Amino acid sequence: MVELTVNGQAYELDAPVERSLAEALRHDLGLTGTKIACDEGHCGACTVQLDGVPVLSCITLVHTVGDREVTTIEGLAEHLLVEAFVEADATQCGFCTPGQIVSASALLEANPHPSGDEIRHAMAGNLCRCGTYPKIERAIHAVAAHGEGD
Amino acid sequence: MARLIKTEKEVEGRYTEQWVVVEEDALEQWPEGPLQTVGRPATRVDGLARARGEARYTQDIRLPGMLHAAVLRSPHARARVKHIDLAPARGVPGVREVIGPDDLEVLTDEPNYEGQAIAAIAADTNSQTRAALDAISIEWELLEPLLDVDQALRQESYVDDPKRYERGDIERGFAEADAIVEAEYRTQSVLHNALETHQSLCEWEGDTLVVYTSTQFLWGVRDEVAGAFSLPKDKVRVICRFMGGGFGAKGSAGDYTLIAAELARRTGRPVHCRLDRREENVNSGNRNPTIQKLRLGARADGTLTAIDAEYQCLLGWDGWLPPTAGPAQMLYACDHVRTLEYAVRLNAPPMDAFRAPGFVEGTFGLECALDELAAKLDLDPLELRRRNHADHDPMDERPFSGKELMECYRRAEPHWERRHEVRARSEAPTWRRRSEGEAALPAHPTSASPWKHGVGIATQLWYGGGGPPSYAWVRLSGDGTATVLTAMQDIGTGTRTAMAQIAAEELGLPIERVTVELGDTAHGPYATVSGGSSTTPSVGPAVRAAAGDVARQVREIAAQRFDLEERVLSLADGKVTSADGGSWPIEEITGLLEDGQILGNGARGPNPAGMRVMTYGIQVAEVAVDIETGEIVVERIYAVHDVGRVINPLGAESQIEGGIIQAIGHSLSEQRLLDPQSGKVLTRTLDAYRLPTIADVPEIVSELIDVPDAHLTNLGSKGLGEPPIVPTAAAIANAIRDATGADVRSLPITREEMLRALREAEERRRAPEQVEAAPA
Numbered sequence: 001m002v003e004l005t006v007n008g009q010a011y012e013l014d015a016p017v018e019r020s021l022a023e024a025l026r027h028d029l030g031l032t033g034t035k036i037a038c039d040e041g042h043c044g045a046c047t048v049q050l051d052g053v054p055v056l057s058c059i060t061l062v063h064t065v066g067d068r069e070v071t072t073i074e075g076l077a078e079h080l081l082v083e084a085f086v087e088a089d090a091t092q093c094g095f096c097t098p099g100q101i102v103s104a105s106a107l108l109e110a111n112p113h114p115s116g117d118e119i120r121h122a123m124a125g126n127l128c129r130c131g132t133y134p135k136i137e138r139a140i141h142a143v144a145a146h147g148e149g150d
Numbered sequence: 151m152a153r154l155i156k157t158e159k160e161v162e163g164r165y166t167e168q169w170v171v172v173e174e175d176a177l178e179q180w181p182e183g184p185l186q187t188v189g190r191p192a193t194r195v196d197g198l199a200r201a202r203g204e205a206r207y208t209q210d211i212r213l214p215g216m217l218h219a220a221v222l223r224s225p226h227a228r229a230r231v232k233h234i235d236l237a238p239a240r241g242v243p244g245v246r247e248v249i250g251p252d253d254l255e256v257l258t259d260e261p262n263y264e265g266q267a268i269a270a271i272a273a274d275t276n277s278q279t280r281a282a283l284d285a286i287s288i289e290w291e292l293l294e295p296l297l298d299v300d301q302a303l304r305q306e307s308y309v310d311d312p313k314r315y316e317r318g319d320i321e322r323g324f325a326e327a328d329a330i331v332e333a334e335y336r337t338q339s340v341l342h343n344a345l346e347t348h349q350s351l352c353e354w355e356g357d358t359l360v361v362y363t364s365t366q367f368l369w370g371v372r373d374e375v376a377g378a379f380s381l382p383k384d385k386v387r388v389i390c391r392f393m394g395g396g397f398g399a400k401g402s403a404g405d406y407t408l409i410a411a412e413l414a415r416r417t418g419r420p421v422h423c424r425l426d427r428r429e430e431n432v433n434s435g436n437r438n439p440t441i442q443k444l445r446l447g448a449r450a451d452g453t454l455t456a457i458d459a460e461y462q463c464l465l466g467w468d469g470w471l472p473p474t475a476g477p478a479q480m481l482y483a484c485d486h487v488r489t490l491e492y493a494v495r496l497n498a499p500p501m502d503a504f505r506a507p508g509f510v511e512g513t514f515g516l517e518c519a520l521d522e523l524a525a526k527l528d529l530d531p532l533e534l535r536r537r538n539h540a541d542h543d544p545m546d547e548r549p550f551s552g553k554e555l556m557e558c559y560r561r562a563e564p565h566w567e568r569r570h571e572v573r574a575r576s577e578a579p580t581w582r583r584r585s586e587g588e589a590a591l592p593a594h595p596t597s598a599s600p601w602k603h604g605v606g607i608a609t610q611l612w613y614g615g616g617g618p619p620s621y622a623w624v625r626l627s628g629d630g631t632a633t634v635l636t637a638m639q640d641i642g643t644g645t646r647t648a649m650a651q652i653a654a655e656e657l658g659l660p661i662e663r664v665t666v667e668l669g670d671t672a673h674g675p676y677a678t679v680s681g682g683s684s685t686t687p688s689v690g691p692a693v694r695a696a697a698g699d700v701a702r703q704v705r706e707i708a709a710q711r712f713d714l715e716e717r718v719l720s721l722a723d724g725k726v727t728s729a730d731g732g733s734w735p736i737e738e739i740t741g742l743l744e745d746g747q748i749l750g751n752g753a754r755g756p757n758p759a760g761m762r763v764m765t766y767g768i769q770v771a772e773v774a775v776d777i778e779t780g781e782i783v784v785e786r787i788y789a790v791h792d793v794g795r796v797i798n799p800l801g802a803e804s805q806i807e808g809g810i811i812q813a814i815g816h817s818l819s820e821q822r823l824l825d826p827q828s829g830k831v832l833t834r835t836l837d838a839y840r841l842p843t844i845a846d847v848p849e850i851v852s853e854l855i856d857v858p859d860a861h862l863t864n865l866g867s868k869g870l871g872e873p874p875i876v877p878t879a880a881a882i883a884n885a886i887r888d889a890t891g892a893d894v895r896s897l898p899i900t901r902e903e904m905l906r907a908l909r910e911a912e913e914r915r916r917a918p919e920q921v922e923a924a925p926a
Contacts (some may be wrong), residue, residue, distance in 0.1 A: 018277065032210035033203020035394075037345040038427040042836035045345055073203035086197035089804045093642025094200030095345040095394030101201060124843045127836065129345055129395050130642050131808030133844040 002062055006031065007075030015062050022046040022057035025072060033073035033098045037127075044126035047099040048072045054106040073098035080143045081105055088139040092130035100126045104140050113144050157756030159617035160763075161682040162507055163473035170618040170756050177698045177864040180655070182795075182857060186722065188655040189856070191800035195647045195666065196392070196640070205392040208349055208364040209424065216351070217246055219413050219423035220279035221406065222269040222286055223433060224261030227295035227497040227829025231259035231268065231288060238285040239271055244278035246417045247271070248286075254412050255378065256405040263467045263499045264830050265433030267405045272413040272421050295497035295829040299441065299462055302494050309465045310493040315479060317545070323456025323486025327447025330456075331522045335442040335515035336896040337879075339464075339822040340815070341431055341839055342504055346394020348434045349424035350407040352414040357381075359414075361388045363407055366396040366641050367679035368671050374403040375411060384671075391669035396641045397812075398503035399435035401681050428834040435502025436822055439464045440474060442515035446523050452534045454484040461491045461512070468500035469493075472508030477516045479545055480764070481611050482538040497829050503681060505812065506872035509612050510879070514897060517608040517880035522893060531884065532559060532566050535609050535768075543762040551758050552859030552866070554792035555609070555766040561853065562607065565770040565788040569605035569888065572772050576602045576889065600778040603785075604889025606771050608880035614793060614869035615763030615862060616687030620754040621675035624653055624696040625747045626704070630724065630737035632657055634666045634696070638677030638689045643871050644801035645685045649693045651797055652865070656697035657704075658721030659736070678754075683765065683869025686797060688754050691863035696752030698864075703748050708739045758861035765873045767791030769810070771881035772848075775889050777908055780901030784814055784882055789852040793868040794859035802870055806852040809874030815842040817879040821898050891915075 004011045006029060013028045022039075025031045025048070034057055037045035041059035048057045049071040076082065081101050084090075091097040100123070107114060107122040114122065119140050128136070152171045159168040184190050199205040236248045250269040251259035257267050269286055273279040296302055324330060350363040359381065365371050368388040376383045393400075410423035425434060440463050447456035461474040475489035504510075524531040536559055542549050576599070622636040634653045640646040646666045654661040667673055678688040701721050708726045709716040718729035727733045740748060757763060772786040787810050796802050819840040823832040833839040852874075858866025883894045892907035 016277075026210075027212075030212075031203075032206065035203075035207075035345070036209070037347070037394075038836045040427065040835060040837075042427075043345065077202045082198065082201045085201045086193050089193065089197075089644075089800050091194065091197055091200045092644070092804060092808060093345070093393060093395040094196075094205055095207065095642075097201050098203040120845045120847075124845045127345070127841050127843065129343055129397070129812075129841065130804075131811030131842070131847075132804065133811060133842075133847045134807050134850055135804060136844065137847075 004062065004065060004070060006070040007072060017063060019062045020058050021048065021060040021062045021065060024062040025057065031072050031074050035095055035098060037095060044103060045096050045099040047102045047126065049102060049106055052106060052109055054103050073102055076101060076105055079105055080146060081139065084139040084142045088135045088142060090132050090135035090139040092132050096126060096128045100128065100136055108140065108143060112147050114140065155756060157618060160613050160615065161679060161684060162503055163476055163613055168618055171753065172755055173695070173753065176755055177695060179858055179860070179864055179866050185655055187651045187661055188797055189795070189799070192647055192651055192661060192798045193800065194644055195650050195661070207346055207392045207394050208351060208362050208390065209346055211351055211362050213351065213353055213420040216420040216422055217272040217274060217413065217417060218276045218279050219270055219272045219410055219421050220283050221267050221409060221423070222283050223265045223429065224268055225264065226261065226290060226292055227264045228293040229261055230291040230293060232291045233289040234259065234269065235287040236269060238287060239282040242278060242282040242285050244274040245271060245282045246273060246419070247413050248282065249412060254408065256408050263497050265429065265499055267409065270409045270413060272417055297496055297498065297826060297829050299464055299494055302496055303462065303492065307495045308493050309469060309495045310471050313471060313491040315475060316488045318486035320456055320458050320486050320488040324447045326449065326455040328450040329523060329526045330445065330447045331519055331526060332445040333519055333522060333893070333895055335444065335518060337440045337511045337514055338897050339439045340437045340504065340820045341822050342397040342399040342435060343430065343836065343839065343841060344395030344397055344399070347425045347427060347430045348400060348404055348406055349422065350410045351420060351422040352407065352410040353420035354414055357385055359386045359411055361386060361407060361411065363388060363390055364393055364400055365390050366400045366639055366681050368637055368639060368669065369676055370401060370679060371403045371407065372671050375407060378408050379411065387672045389670045390639055393639055393641045396680070397505050398507060398681060401503060401679060427836060431834045431839060432831045433499050436499060437504035437507065437510070438466065438469065438472070438501035440511045444515050444519045446519050448523055448527060450527060452527060452529045452537045454482050454538045456486045457484050459489045462494055463491060464494045464496060466496055466498040466500040469502065472503070474508040474512040476509050477512040477611065480543065481516065481540070481609060483540040483544050484538065498824055499831065505809070505875045506612050509876050510816070513608065513610060513876050514879045514883070517877065518883050518895065521606065521884040521887060531607055532562070535559065548760055548762045551761040551763045551861040552794060553766060554855040554857055557855050558766060558768045558790045558792055561790045562768045562770055562788065566605065566607060568772070572603045572605050600776045602775050602777055602889040604773055604885045604887070606881045606884025606886070606888050608769055608877035608884060610767045610873055610877035611764050612683070612873050612876050614683035614687065614765040614873060615757060616678065616684040616869060617757050618754040620677045620688040620692045622689060622692040622696040622752045623675060624700050624750040624752070626657070626700050626740055627747055628737065628740050628744055630735065630740055631663045631665070632659060632700070634664065634693055635674035636668055636677045636689055636693065637671045637674040638668050638685060639680045640668060641680045643685065643805060644798060645680070645689070647801060648686050648690060648797040652690050652693045653697040656694050657701055659724055663724070683871040683873065685869065687863065687865070687868050690797065690865050690867055692752040692754045694752065694864050696750040699750030699752060700748050703750070704736065704739055708734065711739065711742065755863055761861055763862055763868065765791065765793045765868050767873050767877065769877045769881045771878065771885040773882060773885040773889055775886055775904065777890055780904035782818060782886065782899060782904060784848045786849040786851070787878065789850070789874055790855070791870065791873050792855040793870045793873060794857065794862060795865055795867040796854050796856045797867060799854070802854055803852055805870045806874040807850050809872070810850055810878050811842050811847055813875045813878030814846060816897060817882045818898050
């Protein structure tokens with residue numbers, strides 16, 4: 001039995017030892033916003049946060065999560081980045097988008113006003129085959145600028 | 151009255167004749183320029199669903215009792231199964247069905263390329279299917295794979311017969327030339343790598359087969375599956391509401407769909423068959439490599455006199471010959487043209503369409519050779535292209551239906567002018583600037599900078615006019631909200647949003663009051679394949695016609711209700727307005743019907759008879775090259791394209807950026823590597839296969855001409871999915887030549903290729919009498 005805290009909710013699930021966090025979220029908890037695109041840690045589509053740190057959930061075993069708080073895209077539904085991604089047209093097919101937003105929110109948490117270079121560095125692990133990259137950068141800048149007046 | 155006529159239909163350069171029923175009361179095109187909704191930036195109607203992870207893709211669908219399938223694929227490029235024993239797999243816990251070469255057409259015991267399907271398993275969990283795959287016992291007889299192109303040509307190993315084209319007299323063309331260039335260009339195999347891998351989930355509901363699949367063509371899958379299982383076509387229902395990228399490789403059912411359907415039939419349970427990333431990289435299609443032998447001749451004033459081109463297209467075991475010679479045949483007015491295309495069959499995974507198949511490869515060779523010719527004639531490359539502009543289709547003298555290429559050239563001028571300033575950066579010692587906002591990086595503080603800067607251009611033409619048949623239905627409810635129903639796909643390009651805009655415009659409704667239901671063959675009429683840049687130009691006019699049908703009925707009803715003449719009534723801003731100043735919210739009319747609905751039908755009309763419909767554009771690339779290490783940095787791309795009327799400028803900009811970014815990968819980093827001995831794919835992961843990341847993106851500046859094609863449908867719109875990827879590689883290669891004087895002729899332009907070209911240029915400088923370079 002694994003105990004897991006996801007987006008503030010406590011879960012208990014019966015998972016075999018080899019179950020990845022991504023599979024547990026998608027199959028056991030029905031949280032399909034987290035996408036599996038390569039299943040070997042190369043593309044970033046499965047990115048979730050553990051205590052605010054972005055990790056690749058497809059190569060994280062669910063049994064190793066422990067008491068760290070899991071945040072998935074479902075937990076970020078009201079995040080400013082979501083609206084900013086839509087406004088900037090930073091989603092095309094959308095399959096990578098949840099992972100992009102999870103990574104970007106971790107970036108902004110750690111660095112509320114990133115430079116273009118810092119964005120490109122932090123987001124380089126999230127592949128987008130449709131090529132929304134310029135719009136992703138624009139969306140992150142837009143949220144960073146929004147926080148200016150806070 | 152409906153009228154039956156024959157029209158020409160084209161998808162990715164393949165023309166067919168098509169019967170089409172034409173309605174007599176076709177709508178006039180809207181006036182040029184931004185309207186209320188059409189022509190103005192619209193955020194995606196499904197943007198929030200996608201961004202929040204709520205959009206349900208094929209991969210996200212779970213059905214009760216669902217089994218997971220896995221496929222045993224050939225590890226060999228050519229082999230024969232001497233013996234196969236499926237029994238041990240059947241004994242693995244959780245396994246519900248195992249099928250082998252005797253059970254299904256797409257399973258074989260004589261694979262002709264790596265990854266071809268041999269057997270398949272359905273089990274309760276994914277790990278059980280993997281265990282069962284390992285349990286299959288198989289004995290192979292290995293056969294010698296055919297991998298060498300020269301040997302294949304000698305043996306006439308073709309997928310299709312060689313394709314020849316000739317106009318004029320090629321020898322005369324070269325005799326008239328003052329300068330001739332001759333060179334060999336090579337393009338590599340690249341992989342689509344959509345983030346959602348190819349997959350289907352199949353379930354039998356009585357005698358109906360329901361297929362959830364990640365596809366670019368619902369109806370194509372329906373027909374293929376119906377054929378394979380001998381079912382009436384409408385006993386197959388195909389569903390794809392959200393789709394995680396295709397780029398050309400998801401146009402047919404694929405072995406995984408047929409395997410899932412068969413396993414579902416045998417087990418009586420839903421079966422999900424999903425390619426993993428490594429299968430995706432081996433066996434889901436690819437852009438085929440080419441070897442291009444080009445010879446161009448021109449007079450001193452730049453007039454092209456001859457284009458002679460041979461293309462060896464290395465298709466793999468199967469596929470079709472993409473129109474690689476298209477640019478050589480159609481891009482320029484040249485009287486003497488000869489092309490020859492070989493569809494070479496090898497023991498390699500089959501090609502599939504990849505975003506402007508053929509034209510991407512053909513444009514690279516042609517547009518590079520053209521710049522080599524410009525250098526030889528000491529002519530401005532942009533001027534050379536202007537001088538050879540084709541005013542009509544040079545293949546058959548047909549007029550183009552709308553062509554703003556000269557306007558593209560005009561708008562590109564200031565960006566081309568930047569070359570003087572960009573080249574001057576090469577003179578500045580020791581510093582270079584990667585992109586705006588980034589600190590300049592010191593290179594070699596003590597020596598002259600190894601970074602050379604240059605600018606290159608390349609022109610593009612491609613199809614993208616779409617065609618019939620495609621249909622749409624629109625229903626307007628009592629509350630004044632409208633729903634568009636059409637069984638098309640939005641593969642990520644934003645067509646769902648474009649259709650909402652078109653319907654909103656015609657109905658005079660805000661876009662928020664329009665819903666688009668797509669992606670289900672049981673919930674809407676036939677619509678085109680999302681390929682060949684055809685969705686918007688094919689389905690868009692049908693949606694407008696259906697909305698127009700509804701709008702006409704609203705006017706008729708309002709005229710009777712308020713005792714007015716129909717012709718004085720119009721629909722705008724959610725209201726019915728009369729010329730004498732009367733104005734009623736649309737729901738005041740529709741509300742009369744309570745739960746009644748106003749239903750409209752629309753069909754895509756024919757393409758303009760006797761005209762050639764194409765898309766056009768030009769791109770300007772700025773690059774920096776480190777001549778010591780061969781490193782290449784693309785610093786800026788300017789793109790201007792003519793695709794007729796633009797429906798959504800925001801989505802259009804995204805299409806241009808996406809095409810350019812894929813093209814940068816194609817130009818510099820992406821390459822499927824095949825072991826030349828075994829024929830096995832070496833780049834099987836997203837680690838080994840190098841896709842562009844956000845850090846590889848240059849400044850991209852784009853614009854669209856946005857003039858409706860006056861002859862094309864009630865919209866005047868063409869497709870934009872493919873045009874932007876077509877000219878980029880040549881523009882980059884030409885910029886590299888401008889920066890360094892080196893002719894790069896092989897994609898991807900790796901550091902090795904760059905250094906080879908630099909060495910060759912250096913040797914040429916030393917021995918100017920040796921003009922022609924050795925092939926790459």
